[in-house]
Amino acid sequence: MVYGISIILIGIGIYGLMTQKNLFKHIVSLSIIDTAVNIFIVATGYVSNGKAPIYTRALPGFSPNSFVDPLPQALVLTAIVIGVGTLALGASLLVRVKEKHSSINVENMKGVGE
Amino acid sequence: MSALIWIAGGMMVVAAVFAVEAKRILDSVIAMSALSLISVFLFIAMRAPDVAITEAAVGAGLVTAVLLVTLFRMKGGGDE
Amino acid sequence: MRRLYAILVAAGLIYMLFVFLGTLPLYGKVDLSNRVSAHFLAKDVNSVDVKKWVEGDKQVPSREKIYGRKGFEDESANVVTSIVVNYRSFDTLGEVTVLFASAVGIGLVLGGMKRMGYGRKPNFILRVSTGILLPLIIMFGIYIFVHGHLTPGGGFPGGTVIAAAVLLLYLSNEEFVANMKTSKSLEGSMGSLYVIFGLAGLATGGAFLFNFLPNGVVGSLFSAGVVPLVYMTIGLKVGSELSGVVAEIHEEREG
């Protein structure tokens, strides 16, 4: 179920990357794909009626199969922070592109192609 | 819970389509922020509170702010 | 025409991924005993038979294994932070390096001396409430990464909250400029402190980033060995790094 949602979001992101001519929309599309892939990875570790992987005081009474898989969550945790770093780098590159070519639309850039 | 996940997924798909196809870039950034905020609910539904906190702080706060500041620096950026 | 092609390609990709889904177990029906992390949940890598443990056999990790025995893995209440710091610590080191590289890249691309202004003076309400809210936000960020091994949270969200506080300062004060020298030196010293913890583990336990401190009791603040220390360094490093990103994105060149 959540698999389907994330796959459709990936498809929308690919569609945005292919159709849009504005470079800012490319960054937005890449960010959408980022979020969708994170949801997919977390969904691979979900167990029905599982609990969050945190030991509490009520530990001796817990049933062994009650945790969801914590490994994908740990992977996604680092992936999100890397995502904001690379996104900020891309946005700052866009500022330079705008100063140099006076537009961020692929078709209106000055001094490119022709 | 299942119906709530479907509703959240539908809202995410609508927000993603709007973010890709919006005429003004400002609308696109706001729609992307809304998508991140709804994904927080999905993370909580999948019992991942750490990821949910990180996504709420990063996706809805910092990424939106960074993109808006760059948009301000580009003086609106070329609208379509 | 272009949109049609794009829709076709996206639909083909979605179909391909849905076919690929057939190789995965259904949503929510994962067999955890096939996963590596089941060993970690059992808090023991050697003696517990994981297959039987997941099926509900009574050989659950015994009390002294969970409460305060110096094991091979350390015992933090939040399993995710324990995985981030102990199982996948090299990942975290590489992640911090990537973040450093992107911060340096932003500094190189957008470097400048002058601070960009918004052209609007912030009003009285925003300035006064910033003075009240800012200590609370920074305290909340520090709370998140100090208690990372007990409650949901950890170094990454804590650092992000601190960066959000710096962003609030930038928004509410038109003249505010972050001290980049302090930020850079804090970030560099915290990054090298992380490597020093790893080397200390190498010296005492024989492996890089080994957990060399006593574990304590699950649920108390001073437990889980090296996890709180590493998370404090990660939190301060990520916080100063993202604050640097926020500060650099407000810089512009003269003229």
Add this chain to the structure above:
Amino acid sequence: MSANVVIGDILLAIGAFFYFLGGLGILRMPDVYNRLQAGTKATTLGTFSTVLGVGIAKPEFLLKTLIIIAFVALTNPVGSSVLARASYLSGIKPCDCTKVDEYKGGGEE
């Protein structure tokens, strides 16, 4: 079912009602400022009521919910006032039925 659970449920229902009023106000009000006012006032009270309801129904969370209420009371009005000021300064006109405009001139002190 003990008494505190009943009180908590009543508070939750009141909070949901105020959320509904906020959404109705956003749909029915004529311009940005009225919508902002409706949304902020109604959702602030709704948040207070729902969070306090949770705290009363589960007494072990009461202290945390009080802290959450304090944070919401600090941040929510400031955010809405900044939003209203920014939209005024960027040139969005109030609707025609507005009689008094005390914010003319930018609102500097």
